[in-house]
Amino acid sequence: MDIQLSILQFFQEIRSPLLNSIFLIFTISTEVPVIIGFTAYMYWCLNKKYGQKMLFTLVGNITLNTGVKEFFRAPRPIGIKGIDSMRVSTATGYSFPSGHTQTATTFWTSLAIIFKKSWLTILSIIVILGVGISRIYLAVHWPIDVLFGWILGVIFTILLCKIFDYVDSTKKYWILIILLVVFILSIFIVNSNEYIKIFGLLTGYVLGYIVEDKFIQFKTDYIPKGKIQFSKNIKLNTHKSDKIKRDITRFLIGLITLGLVYFGLKYILPNDVIFNYIRYTVVVFYAMAGVPFMFQLLNLD
Structure with missing residues (x-):
């Protein structure tokens, strides 16, 4: 603890307006609105399979x-004598491991795995390190929290990518059900209402993925509606413009209706552990299967 405290104090001593801005940007880049926006656009508009893998x-x-x-249930360094924590409004819950760090590691590791570009791998490493260090710089996590956020993020992301690829190619959905069962059994070990609520994210994903993959099967590739063009260049430009319009329409409809479902359920359902679990399950299920089904109904496929 003394070594970790010394590390926090070191970063506190080198603070400056420039470093504050840099590390705030790093930490904000991995918060929920940014991650949701990018992955939703990837899944609904750019590349369905890449989006599904990233979301998984x-x-x-x-x-x-x-x-x-x-x-x-490890306490954060916030409030420790001699420690001045910053941006504490987003530092909720317990400390170990760092959620921001693990989320950033997951997001950028999955991008590097999916696209396999050297420049993206280098960028991913920079951002992953930057986000982790930012949590120490802001003094909202202990160094060991960040270290395990990196470790768990890398290991579990690689494992989940392999599981997704295998399930998606073989259609052995029972593997995902077994994964759910493992997490269900862990509920009795963790014994936490917060964990049950968050488990709804994984439940909604698994159910939504299976329903979409078996019955909806929407596409992100753009297939033009048989327009007659006299110039090849005009035709290509028109198709590109049509795809951009379709993608923007999809994205806006998806986000708006997803927000309505989320806040509607939050308003209707009681603030109870079971209902919170149901709310998270329904919201992610709607994002995975409901929104794509709406695209088909609105002829946006």
Whole structure:
């Protein structure tokens, strides 16, 4: 603890307006609105399979992170004598392991795995390290929280990517059900209402993925509606413009209706552990299967 405290105090001593801005940008880049916006656009508009894989790694890691946090219930350094923590409004829950760090590690590791570009791998490493260090710089996590956020993020993301690829190619959905059962059994070990609520994310994903993959099967590839063009260049430009319009329409409809479902259920359902679990399950299920089904109904496929 003395070494960790010394590390926090070191970063506190080198603070400056420039470093404050840099590390705030790093930490904000991995918060919920940014991650949701990017992954939703990837899934609904750019590349369905890439989006599904990224969302799987994210909900899996978030569920795991919450379970570990609720099991250890480690206190944060916030309020410790001699420590001046910053941006504490987003530092909720327990400390170990760092949720921001594990989420950033998950997001950027999955991007590097999916696209396999050297420049993206380098960028991913920079951002992953930057987000982790930012949590220490802001003094909202102990160094060991960040270290295990990195470790769990990398290991579990690689594992989940392999599981997704295998299930998606073989259609052995029972593997996902077994994964759910494992997390269900861990509820009795963790013994936390917060973990049960967050487990709804993984439940909604698994059910939504299976329903979409078996029955909806929407596409992100753009297939133009048989327009007659006299110029090849005009035709290509028109198709590109049509795809952009379709993608923007999809994204806006998806986000708006997803927000309505989330806040509507939050208003209707009681603030109870079971109903919170149901709310999270329904919201993610709607994002995975309901929104794509709406695209088909609105002829946006």
